[in-house]
Amino acid sequence: MKILVVDDDPDLLSLVCFALTQSGFVVVKATDVPSALQVFAAESPDLAILDINLPGGSGFDICTAIRRQSRIPVMMLTARGEEEDLVRALDLGADDYLTKPFSPRTLLARARALLRRAGLETGGSMTVGALRLDLEAHLLHVGEAPPVKLTKLESRLLQILIANAGNVVGTERLLTHVWGHRGSGDRQLLKQLVHRLRQKIEEDPAAPQVLQTAAGAGYRLEEKG
Amino acid sequence: MKILVVDDDPDLLSLVCFALTQSGFVVVKATDVPSALQVFAAESPDLAILDINLPGGSGFDICTAIRRQSRIPVMMLTARGEEEDLVRALDLGADDYLTKPFSPRTLLARARALLRRAGLETGGSMTVGALRLDLEAHLLHVGEAPPVKLTKLESRLLQILIANAGNVVGTERLLTHVWGHRGSGDRQLLKQLVHRLRQKIEEDPAAPQVLQTAAGAGYRLEEKG
DNA sequence: AGCGGATGTTACCGAAATGTCACCGCCGGG
DNA sequence: CCCGGCGGTGACATTTCGGTAACATCCGCT
Numbered sequence: 001m002k003i004l005v006v007d008d009d010p011d012l013l014s015l016v017c018f019a020l021t022q023s024g025f026v027v028v029k030a031t032d033v034p035s036a037l038q039v040f041a042a043e044s045p046d047l048a049i050l051d052i053n054l055p056g057g058s059g060f061d062i063c064t065a066i067r068r069q070s071r072i073p074v075m076m077l078t079a080r081g082e083e084e085d086l087v088r089a090l091d092l093g094a095d096d097y098l099t100k101p102f103s104p105r106t107l108l109a110r111a112r113a114l115l116r117r118a119g120l121e122t123g124g125s126m127t128v129g130a131l132r133l134d135l136e137a138h139l140l141h142v143g144e145a146p147p148v149k150l151t152k153l154e155s156r157l158l159q160i161l162i163a164n165a166g167n168v169v170g171t172e173r174l175l176t177h178v179w180g181h182r183g184s185g186d187r188q189l190l191k192q193l194v195h196r197l198r199q200k201i202e203e204d205p206a207a208p209q210v211l212q213t214a215a216g217a218g219y220r221l222e223e224k225g
Numbered sequence: 226m227k228i229l230v231v232d233d234d235p236d237l238l239s240l241v242c243f244a245l246t247q248s249g250f251v252v253v254k255a256t257d258v259p260s261a262l263q264v265f266a267a268e269s270p271d272l273a274i275l276d277i278n279l280p281g282g283s284g285f286d287i288c289t290a291i292r293r294q295s296r297i298p299v300m301m302l303t304a305r306g307e308e309e310d311l312v313r314a315l316d317l318g319a320d321d322y323l324t325k326p327f328s329p330r331t332l333l334a335r336a337r338a339l340l341r342r343a344g345l346e347t348g349g350s351m352t353v354g355a356l357r358l359d360l361e362a363h364l365l366h367v368g369e370a371p372p373v374k375l376t377k378l379e380s381r382l383l384q385i386l387i388a389n390a391g392n393v394v395g396t397e398r399l400l401t402h403v404w405g406h407r408g409s410g411d412r413q414l415l416k417q418l419v420h421r422l423r424q425k426i427e428e429d430p431a432a433p434q435v436l437q438t439a440a441g442a443g444y445r446l447e448e449k450g
Numbered sequence: 451a452g453c454g455g456a457t458g459t460t461a462c463c464g465a466a467a468t469g470t471c472a473c474c475g476c477c478g479g480g
Numbered sequence: 481c482c483c484g485g486c487g488g489t490g491a492c493a494t495t496t497c498g499g500t501a502a503c504a505t506c507c508g509c510t
Contacts, residue, residue: 103312106309106311109311109315112315113322116320116342136394136398136443137393137395137439137445138441139393151466151467151468153467154467187487188469188470189468189469191486191487191488191489192468192469194488195487195488195490196467213487215486376455376456377456378456413459416498416499417458417500418457419498419499420498420499420500420501421457423499431500440465440497440498441467441498
C-alpha cells in the first residue's frame with residue numbers, strides 16, 4: 001500500500017512518514033507541487049495526503065491534477081480555522097481532511113478508513129523491488145515465482161525490514177518489533193530467525209543478497225528491483 | 226434492508242431517516258442509549274448509524290454493545306474536530322464515520338458502500354466456482370448435487386470465504402466476521418467450525434480440496450470450478 | 451418439560467514453529 | 481598470538497498450532 005505525502009514542513013513530513021512507515025505502508029514524499037505531480041505519475045500511490053500551503057502552488061492544484069486521472073482517495077491537511085479551504089478541498093474531490101495539529105494516531109486511523117472505504121485495504125501487503133509480502137497470508141511473492149510460505153515471526157521481521165528497505169534497522173528495534181518487549185536484548189533469537197528466513201528467501205543462504213548484515217548494527221533489506 | 230439510526234437531534238434524525246427511507250431502506254430510530262439497545266435487539270438491523278453525543282451515554286456504548294453480539298457495519302457520526310472520538314470509534318470496531326455536517330447524498334453513498342462491503346446487499350446468493358451459497362436458506366449448492374444444509378455459523382464462515390475466494394483470510398478476521406468481537410482470539414471455535422463445515426462440503430474431509438488451511442495464517446477457499 | 455440439532459469446551463495427538471544450547475570461524479585489541 | 485565479542489550454523493528441547501474426538505451446554509420448538 002503506497003502513500004504519497006506532500007508537505008513543505010520537513011518536521012511534519014518526517015513525522016508523518018515515520019508513522020506511516022511504522023504501520024507498514026510504503027511512503028513516497030514530495031515537498032512542492034511539481035515534484036509531487038512527478039512522483040504521483042511515477043509511483044501511482046494508493047492514497048495521497050496533501051498539505052494545502054506549498055511553495056510553488058497549493059495542494060488544491062495537486063488534488064485537481066490527481067482527480068483528472070485517478071480516483072484514489074485524497075486527504076488534505078488544513079490549518080485550523082481555514083474553513084473555506086476545506087470546503088474548497090471537498091469540492092475539488094478530496095475525500096477527507098485533517099486539521100493541524102493532529103496526532104499520528106488520528107492520521108493513521110483516517111488513512112486506514114479512507115483506504116477501506118475505497119476498497120483498497122489489503123489487510124496489508126507491502127512491496128519493495130520484486131518482493132511482495134502478504135501480511136495476512138504470511139506469503140512472500142518473489143517476482144513471478146510461486147510464493148514462499150513464511151511463519152508469523154518471519155513475516156513480522158520482513159515487515160519491518162521492507163518498511164525500511166535500503167536502510168539498516170537496528171538490532172533492538174528488530175527485537176522489539178518482532179517479539180515485543182520480551183526477548184529484548186536476546187540476540188540469539190534474532191540470529192536464528194534471520195538464519196531461518198535466509199534459508200527460505202536467499203538464493204545462496206551463505207551469501208545473502210537480499211537480507212544483508214550490518215555488522216555491529218543490525219540488518220538491511222536490499223531494495224533493488 | 227433495515228437501518229438503525231440513533232441521534233438526539235430531531236432535525237438531523239428526521240432528515241437522515243427521510244433520505245434513507247426515500248432510498249428504499251427500512252429505518253428504525255432511537256434518540257437515547259437505552260432505547261437504542263432495545264430497538265437493536267428487537268429489530269436486528271443490518272446497519273447502525275450512531276451519533277456520539279447522546280443523552281444517557283454515548284454512541285460508543287452502543288457500538289460496544291452491538292459489537293458484543295453482532296458484526297453488522299456501524300457508522301459513527303462525529304462533530305468536526307473531535308479527532309480523538311473517531312479514533313476511539315474505529316478502535317471500538319466502527320466501520321466508518323461521517324463528520325457533521327454532511328450531505329444526505331454522502332450518507333447514502335457511505336451506507337451503501339458499507340452494506341456492499343459486508344456482503345449484505347446481496348438479496349440472496351453468492352457464487353464461486355461450482356459453489357452457490359444461499360444466505361437466506363443456509364443452503365449450499367455444489368454443482369448439480371442436492372444442496373447441503375448449513376448452520377448459521379457455517380454459512381457466515383462460507384460467506385466471508387467466498388467473498389475472498391482464492392485469498393487467505395486471516396484467523397482474526399474470520400473470528401470477527403463469524404462471532405463478532407467476542408470469541409476474538411479463540412482459535413478453538415474456528416477449528417471446530419472449520420472441521421464441521423469440512424465434514425459437510427469436502428469429498429474427503431481429511432484431505433480438504435475446497436476449504437484449505439493456510440498454516441499460521443488462516444483459511445482459503447479454492448476458487449476453481 | 452423434553453427433544454434434537456447447533457454450538458461451546460476440554461483433551462489428546464502429531465507436526466510445525468520457536469527457543470535454547472553448543473560450537474564454529476572471523477576479526478580487532480591487548 | 482591468544483582472547484573475547486560477534487555473527488553463523490546445526491542439533492535438540494519446548495511450545496504452539498491444527499485436526500480430531502468426546503462430551504457438555506445452549507437454544508428453539510413442540
